[in-house]
Amino acid sequence: MSVLVILAVAILVVTVLSVGYGEYPISSIAVIKTLLGRSTNNPDYNFVIYTLRLPRVIIAFLVGLGLAIAGTILQGLTRNPLAAPEVIGVEAGAGLAAVMVIVLFPSIPIFFLPIAAFTGALIAALLVYGLSWNGSSSPIRLILVGVGVGAIASAFTSLMITFGNIYDVSQALVWLSGSVYGRSWEHIQALLPWLIVFIPLSLLGARELNTLSLGDDVARGLGSSVEWQRGRLLITSVALAGASVATAGTIGFVGLMAPHLARQLVGTSHEGLMPTAALVGGLIVTLADVVGRSLFAPIELPCGVITAAVGAPYFLYLLYRNRNA
Amino acid sequence: MKTVLTTRNLTLAYDRTTIINDLNVEIPAHQITALVGPNGCGKSTLLKGLARLLKPKSGTVYLDGVAISKRYPRGVAQRSTKDVAKRLGLLPQSPVAPEGLTVRELVAQGRYPHQSWFQQWSKDDEQFTTQALEITGMMELSDRPLDSLSGGQRQRAWIAMALAQNTEILLLDEPTTFLDLAHQIEVLDLLYDLNQSQGRTVVMVLHDLNQACRYADHLVVMRQGHIYAQGTPNAVMTEAMVSEVFSLKSRIVPDPITATPMCIPVTRRWLRMST
Numbered sequence: 001m002s003v004l005v006i007l008a009v010a011i012l013v014v015t016v017l018s019v020g021y022g023e024y025p026i027s028s029i030a031v032i033k034t035l036l037g038r039s040t041n042n043p044d045y046n047f048v049i050y051t052l053r054l055p056r057v058i059i060a061f062l063v064g065l066g067l068a069i070a071g072t073i074l075q076g077l078t079r080n081p082l083a084a085p086e087v088i089g090v091e092a093g094a095g096l097a098a099v100m101v102i103v104l105f106p107s108i109p110i111f112f113l114p115i116a117a118f119t120g121a122l123i124a125a126l127l128v129y130g131l132s133w134n135g136s137s138s139p140i141r142l143i144l145v146g147v148g149v150g151a152i153a154s155a156f157t158s159l160m161i162t163f164g165n166i167y168d169v170s171q172a173l174v175w176l177s178g179s180v181y182g183r184s185w186e187h188i189q190a191l192l193p194w195l196i197v198f199i200p201l202s203l204l205g206a207r208e209l210n211t212l213s214l215g216d217d218v219a220r221g222l223g224s225s226v227e228w229q230r231g232r233l234l235i236t237s238v239a240l241a242g243a244s245v246a247t248a249g250t251i252g253f254v255g256l257m258a259p260h261l262a263r264q265l266v267g268t269s270h271e272g273l274m275p276t277a278a279l280v281g282g283l284i285v286t287l288a289d290v291v292g293r294s295l296f297a298p299i300e301l302p303c304g305v306i307t308a309a310v311g312a313p314y315f316l317y318l319l320y321r322n323r324n325a
Numbered sequence: 326m327k328t329v330l331t332t333r334n335l336t337l338a339y340d341r342t343t344i345i346n347d348l349n350v351e352i353p354a355h356q357i358t359a360l361v362g363p364n365g366c367g368k369s370t371l372l373k374g375l376a377r378l379l380k381p382k383s384g385t386v387y388l389d390g391v392a393i394s395k396r397y398p399r400g401v402a403q404r405s406t407k408d409v410a411k412r413l414g415l416l417p418q419s420p421v422a423p424e425g426l427t428v429r430e431l432v433a434q435g436r437y438p439h440q441s442w443f444q445q446w447s448k449d450d451e452q453f454t455t456q457a458l459e460i461t462g463m464m465e466l467s468d469r470p471l472d473s474l475s476g477g478q479r480q481r482a483w484i485a486m487a488l489a490q491n492t493e494i495l496l497l498d499e500p501t502t503f504l505d506l507a508h509q510i511e512v513l514d515l516l517y518d519l520n521q522s523q524g525r526t527v528v529m530v531l532h533d534l535n536q537a538c539r540y541a542d543h544l545v546v547m548r549q550g551h552i553y554a555q556g557t558p559n560a561v562m563t564e565a566m567v568s569e570v571f572s573l574k575s576r577i578v579p580d581p582i583t584a585t586p587m588c589i590p591v592t593r594r595w596l597r598m599s600t
Contacts, residue, residue, distance in 0.1 A: 079423065204442075210430075211437050217417035220378050222490065223410025223438035268425045 003265050007279040011061065011286060018060075018290040019053045023298065051184075059183040059247060060289040060303060061282040062191055064254055066244035068281020069202050071255025072262070072274055073237040076209040077230055078142050082318055084256035085121075085241035088146030091252065092153035093124025094245035095176050099157050102172040103164035113175070113246070121242030124149055129234060178251035178304020180289055187247055194243035199278070201236050206270035209233060213270075251288075251304040253311020254281050260318070327354040329494055329526055330375055330413075335384035335394075337367075337374045343382065344370040345550045352494075352543075357520050357527045359537035362547035363571050368530045369418060369498050371547065375528065376415040376496050377406065388413060388494075410438035414492040416483055418499050418530075422471045428482045429467040432457050435489030457488035461515065477508030484515065495519070497529040501536070509533075513540050538562055538585040546570055562586035 019035075020026045026034075026045060034045045035054075067085060074083040085091045097120025098113050105112075128149050132141040157176070161169050174181075208229045211219045219226050241255065262277035285303055288310075292301035330352035337345040344367045352358050352375070360368040373379050375386060377393045385401070386394040392401045393409045414435070422431055435457065436450040458464045461481045471479055480500065487495055500516070501509040517540055519525050531537040537544060538558035545555045548570045554561045567575045567588055574591040581587075 076423075079421075081424070207437075207440070211434060213423045214431075214434060215417070215420055217373070217378055217415070218420050220406070221376055221410065221415030221417070222434065223407035225406060263425060267427070267430070268423050269430050
């Protein structure tokens with residue numbers, strides 16, 4: 001419990017710093033005053049904070065939340081510490097669908113992009129699950145098929161980029177790298193329903209996940225309806241990952257890192273792990289966003305680049321540690 | 326003799342390879358049954374079938390006359406998998422726990438079938454978990470992660486999980502694999518105690534024929550997916566059986582401690598020396 005409180009405080013601190021930071025700096029005290037609805041003597045603050053900066057910070061937090069839970073579920077389901085939405089092809093599927101829309105229908109309203117990304121994620125997941133399911137689906141099969149489907153999706157994405165119009169392609173590349181730049185309350189409204197439905201479902205699935213992570217035979221012996229529970233949790237995970245990618249592009253390695261860091265804090269049991277990982281994920285992306293904005297200011301790095309810069313070595317470290325498994 | 330688990334014309338297969346063919350077996354209640362046989366004879370597959378983990382190609386598994394396998398004849402009563410888990414516990418061969426899982430967390434998993442969506446952790450759950458930890462002597466180690474324990478301690482933790490499930494019937498697939506001799510005896514003694522003091526029915530796959538004879542009331546010998554013989558160790562363990570089932574020349578002598586049959590293999594080295 002105290003871990004959750006500390007994480008929440010850390011997130012609030014980062015939020016205040018992130019909202020205050022920018023070309024038009026605002027002091028932390030003024031940020032807190034404005035957020036609490038107290039009047040400050042500068043009328044610009046309301047506009048800068050509420051319209052320009054707060055939505056992107058909230059988006060960063062929510063996207064981190066969704067990706068982290070999606071990753072936690074996948075790692076529990078597959079009993080594989082290397083599993084994450086980007087590993088089983090879900091993020092690649094979402095990316096392909098979005099790039100396809102950008103390149104093939106350049107005139108289509110930007111509003112359709114999230115829907116396309118979500119559809120792609122779902123198709124990739126169904127494809128992976130369908131191909132890996134033969135009477136009963138084994139965890140290793142799921143990962144292998146996922147890597148394959150992810151590779152195919154990435155190949156098609158490259159193809160799209162090669163043939164696409166140069167202006168559309170640059171737009172697609174920004175989106176692919178994962179960024180919360182220019183996000184507004186509208187984006188939050190689009191993302192929130194998914195989180196409201198699927199985060200409670202994830203938390204309710206925590207106990208099932210504990211049982212499934214002991215292996216199929218043990219779980220069946222304990223009376224778990226393994227295929228049904230696995231399918232249900234997989235859809236929950238894909239919905240959260242798809243909605244997150246739809247909102248902010250492919251922010252990689254959050255779904256991989258957050259569960260591992262959370263495990264160090266609270267252990268393996270999913271009742272505690274799930275909410276902790278969620279907050280860790282939220283913290284990672286909010287932090288990545290503010291770091292990306294400040295590192296080479298005024299040039300802005302997408303937060304997906306920051307999470308990849310930290311996450312890729314972490315992934316290699318995990319690979320190294322699991323080299324004998 | 327009262328039976329708890331029975332199979333009727335059970336056929337089990339992986340994809341198209343049939344492992345168990347048209348098999349009928351009855352597991353006696355409140356006794357220890359050992360399944361023995363050479364590698365690949367189907368004893369582990371039969372145990373999985375008895376635990377309703379495999380959907381039969383044909384035939385049915387009954388628990389107290391109620392079908393528990395996914396395939397069953399029309400008109401026969403069937404029990405839900407969670408209800409079965411309240412009566413029948415299973416320990417598969419060399420299970421693996423997620424990294425960092427503590428002994429207590431593992432043992433608490435045994436309470437899964439007794440919980441539901443609205444009823445989470447109860448007093449019973451707490452009591453049976455503590456009891457299982459005590460019986461297996463894992464209390465002092467309960468907060469340690471499983472991966473920090475020795476093979477014997479780990480196996481005891483898994484048995485504790487099966488005990489916390491509080492089932493009358495325990496099915497175990499080679500509970501002594503990877504354990505040294507002292508730990509093998511420790512695990513088997515523990516199962517014997519549970520059978521004696523609480524009348525639990527134990528069914529286990531064992532590799533060591535002499536241990537099977539020492540601990541089992543009922544011996545089921547399998548060969549190529551069929552039951553070759555079953556009965557008390559005294560009735561079943563013969564030189565002819567060992568020769569036919571295991572293709573091994575042996576002498577059967579009384580165990581010097583328990584007087585149960587003991588199989589002494591006749592090895593090539595000895596044959597050469599004697600000629």
